[in-house]
Amino acid sequence: MLNVQNLVKIFNKGSVNEKTALDNVSFNLNKGEFVTIIGSNGAGKSSFLNAIAGNFPTDSGTVIISDKNVTNLPQYERAKYISRVYQDPMSGTAATMTIEENLVMALRRGEKRRLKLAIRNKDKDFFRQELRKLGLGLEERLTTKVSLLSGGQRQALTLLMATFKEPELLLLDEHTAALDPKTAEKVLQLTCDVTKESHLTTLMITHNLDQALNVGDRTIMMHEGRIILDIQGEQRKNATINDLLKMFENASGTHFHTDRVLFS
Amino acid sequence: MSSLVVLGTTEQGLMYAIMVLGVYLTFRILNYADLTVDGSFTLGAATAATLITSGYNPWLATGVAFILGSLAGCFTGILHTKFKITPLLSGILTMTALYSINLRVMGKANISLLRERTIFSDFESLPYMQEYGVLILALLAVIIIGFFVYLFLETEFGLALRATGDNELMIRSLGVNTDLMKITGLALSNGLVAFAGSFVAQNQLFADISMGIGMIIIGLASVIIGEVLVGTRTIARAVLAVLCGGVIYRGIIAIVLQLGLVATDLKLVTALIVILALITPQLRSKFSLPIKNV
Ligand SMILES: Nc1ncnc2c1ncn2[C@@H]1O[C@H](COP(=O)(O)OP(=O)(O)OP(=O)(O)O)[C@@H](O)[C@H]1O
Ligand SMILES: [Mg+2]
Numbered sequence: 425m426l427n428v429q430n431l432v433k434i435f436n437k438g439s440v441n442e443k444t445a446l447d448n449v450s451f452n453l454n455k456g457e458f459v460t461i462i463g464s465n466g467a468g469k470s471s472f473l474n475a476i477a478g479n480f481p482t483d484s485g486t487v488i489i490s491d492k493n494v495t496n497l498p499q500y501e502r503a504k505y506i507s508r509v510y511q512d513p514m515s516g517t518a519a520t521m522t523i524e525e526n527l528v529m530a531l532r533r534g535e536k537r538r539l540k541l542a543i544r545n546k547d548k549d550f551f552r553q554e555l556r557k558l559g560l561g562l563e564e565r566l567t568t569k570v571s572l573l574s575g576g577q578r579q580a581l582t583l584l585m586a587t588f589k590e591p592e593l594l595l596l597d598e599h600t601a602a603l604d605p606k607t608a609e610k611v612l613q614l615t616c617d618v619t620k621e622s623h624l625t626t627l628m629i630t631h632n633l634d635q636a637l638n639v640g641d642r643t644i645m646m647h648e649g650r651i652i653l654d655i656q657g658e659q660r661k662n663a664t665i666n667d668l669l670k671m672f673e674n675a676s677g678t679h680f681h682t683d684r685v686l687f688s
Numbered sequence: 689m690s691s692l693v694v695l696g697t698t699e700q701g702l703m704y705a706i707m708v709l710g711v712y713l714t715f716r717i718l719n720y721a722d723l724t725v726d727g728s729f730t731l732g733a734a735t736a737a738t739l740i741t742s743g744y745n746p747w748l749a750t751g752v753a754f755i756l757g758s759l760a761g762c763f764t765g766i767l768h769t770k771f772k773i774t775p776l777l778s779g780i781l782t783m784t785a786l787y788s789i790n791l792r793v794m795g796k797a798n799i800s801l802l803r804e805r806t807i808f809s810d811f812e813s814l815p816y817m818q819e820y821g822v823l824i825l826a827l828l829a830v831i832i833i834g835f836f837v838y839l840f841l842e843t844e845f846g847l848a849l850r851a852t853g854d855n856e857l858m859i860r861s862l863g864v865n866t867d868l869m870k871i872t873g874l875a876l877s878n879g880l881v882a883f884a885g886s887f888v889a890q891n892q893l894f895a896d897i898s899m900g901i902g903m904i905i906i907g908l909a910s911v912i913i914g915e916v917l918v919g920t921r922t923i924a925r926a927v928l929a930v931l932c933g934g935v936i937y938r939g940i941i942a943i944v945l946q947l948g949l950v951a952t953d954l955k956l957v958t959a960l961i962v963i964l965a966l967i968t969p970q971l972r973s974k975f976s977l978p979i980k981n982v
Contacts, residue, residue: 477861503863518854521847529847534863537844 425625426453426476426593431485433468433475433649445471446482447649453593456623458640460630462668464680467646469629473595476627478502490592504534507586509579509599516582519571523562523581526570527551530585554588558614576607580614587618594619596628612639633665643668647676695823697942698935702826703887704910705934706833710880711907712930717841718873719853723779723904724764725881727786728757730900732882734790737799737895746807750886757882758875760786765871790897798896806890822891829887830931833880838927849873881907902955909958910937912965 433446445468453459463469475482476489478499486495489505510516517526528542528551548566555563558580562573570578579599586594596615600608616639619626630636636643643660645653645668652675655663663671672680707729714722732753739749760782767778791797812821840846851859852869860866881903889895914933920926944957 498865500860500863500865503861506861508861515855515857518851518858520854521850525847525850528844529851529859529862532844532862537848537864539840539843539845541839541842542844542847543842 425455425457425490426451426627427486427488428452428476429486429488431472431475431487432483433471433480434483437483444649446475446485449485449649449651451644451651453625453627455625457642458619458624458626458628459642459644460628460636460640461644461646462630462633462636463646468649469646470597471649472646473508473597473627473629476593477506477508477595505592506595507533507589507591507593508595509582509586509597511598511601513575513578513582513602516585517570517578520569522567522569523555523573524548524551524566526581527554527585527588531589533589533591554584558584576603576611579603579607579611583611583614583618587622587624590622590624592625594624594626596626598629598631601631615639633668637663637665637668645672645675647672647678652676693942693946695820697938699822699826699891700888701935701938702823702830703884703891704906704938705830705884705931706887707881707884707903708907708910708914708930708934708937709834709837709927710877710884711904712911712926713837713873713877713880715908715911716926716930717850717853718870718877720775720870720874721779721904722761722764722874722877723776724760724782724786724874724878725779725904725907726900726902727783727790728760728878728881728900729885729888729903730790730895730897731760731786731793732757732885733889733895733899734793734799734885734897735882736886737801737889738793738795740801740804740806740890741799746805746810746890750807750883750890753886754879754883757885758879760882761874761876761878762871764878765867765874769867769870787897794895794897797898798894801890801893801895804893806893807887808890826887826891833883834927834931837880838924841923841927902958905955905958905962906937909961909965910934912962913937913940916965 428449428451431446431449432444435441435443435445449472461469461472474480476487478494478497482495486493488494489502494502494505518529524543524547528547531547551566552563560577560580562577562581570581573581583599599615600611603611612635618624626640628640637660642654642656644651653671655671669680707725711725714720735753735756736746736749739752740746764778764782767773767781768775773781808822808825811825812818814821817824841850848859848864849869849872852864852866852873856866885900888899910933911930912933913936914929914931915926917936918925918929918932920929941954941957944954945951949957
């Protein structure tokens with residue numbers, strides 16, 4: 425489904441600030457697989473997702489999605505295949521536009537935007553039905569501007585926008601990290617439900633090691649721009665958080681270091 | 689004020705409102721402060737005046753003004769998106785270039801349209817149109833253009849344009865070429881501005897190389913006045929607001945002139961209006977006044 429080969433990304437090449445964010449990363453993801461990604465701060469996790477989504481050109485390597493080489497496609501042309509939810513609840517929606525306007529833009533992801541009235545009545549019914557699944561009462565507020573929603577509501581909306589038109593690949597970058605624990609739990613639950621229901625192929629970055637082991641069906645660890653660990657199946661099932669930290673230390677030669685690891 | 693002054697002010701206000709709608713498209717919809725406007729307004733006037741005095745049909749001349757204004761907007765957009773020049777500088781560069789181009793187009797610093805055939809003289813020669821022809825034509829133009837801009841902003845393309853100004857990262861990750869959106873928005877905006885310029889020239893019966901100076905500030909002032917007085921809760925409301933803003937601004941200027949201010953002080957007054965509008969939110973929060981939810 426997703427095939428990444430020898431991907432290299434160097435920021436500020438040739439300057440004193442040169443930084444290798446991705447160091448020859450190769451990675452294969454099967455259709456329907458849900459992979460969690462962990463790693464220290466600055467390990468290159470976000471850069472990895474950004475490179476797949478095409479936020480920036482890479483220095484070498486290839487990205488293949490569904491047998492199509494997308495390495496040289498700009499971000500907006502990869503949108504056909506990819507949906508994303510970012511950490512910041514503000515970044516996934518347009519604040520000055522209404523809930524239904526945001527939804528309809530997501531419904532047209534990867535399509536040509538035409539000179540045709542954007543929202544039709546049958547869309548509204550569909551939106552209400554989808555919003556009802558969130559259980560936040562948003563189905564009654566289609567014409568509310570998104571700026572009036574809370575962070576958690578916005579993130580739930582973003583998740584819906586990213587999934588109701590099924591993407592071939594769903595990229596989640598610490599999408600619950602900025603939410604309060606209760607809301608985070610709820611958004612994570614929604615994530616699990618929708619990915620299971622639609623068998624979405626998913627990459628999810630998290631700093632929560634418990635989440636990393638218990639959500640999805642495979643875990644990779646990144647360090648200094650490389651994937652240093654890749655576990656699944658029995659090995660993963662039997663692993664504890666302590667095992668995970670040990671594995672990290674053995675593979676990287678350093679301690680797992682991040683400002684946000686949650687052990688609960 | 690005499691009724692003649694009121695009529696003239698309203699007519700002018702309606703023509704300027706078309707320019708204000710153009711400024712709204714960049715300033716509010718695209719979140720892009722576009723200084724091209726100063727040049728494209730004159731470009732519209734210069735184009736129309738030159739074509740009319742060369743014997744071309746004034747309706748055709750007005751259309752050509754729109755097209756050339758759009759091209760100027762495209763140019764600014766390409767400078768910004770393809771060559772990564774800042775919005776402000778891209779606009780200034782086009783505006784500066786347009787000064788020379790406008791002089792080339794006109795061949796001299798001003799052109800008189802006295803006794804020429806204009807869209808207004810055409811319209812006034814229709815039955816019942818002698819007295820209010822200018823007003824009715826300007827009003828028709830504003831209603832038609834306002835309606836179509838509103839409809840446009842509710843289309844799939846229009847939504848993508850609005851999202852580009854709101855959250856570029858988001859709409860790009862939904863598959864929209866945001867460079868193309870910005871170029872299109874700037875083109876449409878400057879097309880409208882030039883169109884308004886051609887109207888104003890045909891109404892006042894001359895085009896002048898300096899008639900666009902300060903137009904961007906007039907546009908901003910009008911947008912802000914309209915938004916404050918009419919509100920922006922929906923797109924339809926916002927479009928109506930900026931159109932009204934254009935007319936009200938002209939009204940304020942007319943009153944200020946009646947009060948004895950000389951015409952050359954107007955730019956100062958306009959700048960003060962914009963400054964006041966821009967600092968009001970900060971003053972409000974400083975003195976912790978609640979911000980009105982318009
Ligand atoms: N746009 C950029 N320009 C320059 N350097 C960058 C850029 N984006 C990331 N980097 C650098 O690349 C490295 C990897 O960053 P990245 O954001 O991918 O890390 P991360 O694993 O997501 O970290 P975190 O857990 O803090 O989110 C870091 O050293 C970072 O400073
Ligand atoms: Mg990150």
